[in-house]
Amino acid sequence: MPDERILMGVIGRPHGVRGLLHVQSYTADPAALAGYGVLEDERGRRFTLAWQGDGIARIVERRADGDVAVADREAAAALTNTRLYVPRAALPAADEDEYYLADLIGLRAEAADGTVVGRVAIVHDYGAGTSLEIVAEGGGPPLILPFTARAVPVVDIAGGRIVIDPPATTAAEPESEGAQA
C-alpha cells in the first residue's frame, strides 16, 4: 500500500462572523469527510470538522497544547484554501477485486512477458465500466483498456504493477460497411 496522503477536501470561504467555513468535500459522500477524524494540511496542522449545514462546517484545530476552535471571521479567513488530507491507511479496506483509484494511478503496466508498457495515468469511469489510461514513459499515444479481469489479469498494488493483456481493436466505420439505417 503506498505510503501517501489523499486529498479529501479544501476549506473555502468564511461563512458569517462566527468562524464557520465552507468546505469542499472530495469524498464520494460529502458528509463522510467529518467521519475521517483528524485531517492534516500540507504544513502538518491538524483539524477536525463538524458539519453545521449544507457544505458549512465548524473547524477545530488540534494543537499539542490543546484544541482551538475557529471562532471568528478573521481566523476563518486565514484558513481559506487549506487543503485537507488523510493518510492513505485511514481509508477503509476495499472489497475483493475492488481498488481505490488513488492506488491504481501510478502503477507500472507490464505485458505478460514482463515488458514495461507504461504507467497508469488516468482512471476513467463515466458509468460504463472503469478503464485505465496507460501512458508510455517515452511518450506516444496513450493505451486505454477496460479494467476487466481479462484485460488486466494481475493487479499488484504492493508491487506497484499491473499486468495487462490489451484486447484487439476493430473499427466500425460507415465507409467500410455501407449505408445507414
Added chain:
Amino acid sequence: MSRSVWKGPFVDGYLLNKAEASRASGRNEIIRIWSRRSTILPQFIGLTFGVYNGHKFLPVQVNENMVGHKFGEFSPTRTFTGHSADKKAKRG
C-alpha cells in the same frame, strides 16, 4: 419532443452489422466507433465499444442498464477534473 415510437430507436446500420459480426466471432475485442448518436440496443449487451470523444476512444462496456441511452452519454467530451478522493473501482 421525443422521437416517434413507430420509427424505432436510431442506430447507424454499419454499427449494428459490426456488432453482430463481433458477437458471432466470439473474439474479445473493442469496437471503435465514432457514432455517438446511436442508441444502445439489447443486441449490444456484453460487447465493449471504444466511443470517440474527439480525443480518445473511451471503452464502454455495455450492460442492460444502458439500453436506450446513446453511446455518447458514456464518453464525455469535456475535461473531467477528477473523481472523488475515496472512489473505488471494481474490476469487471
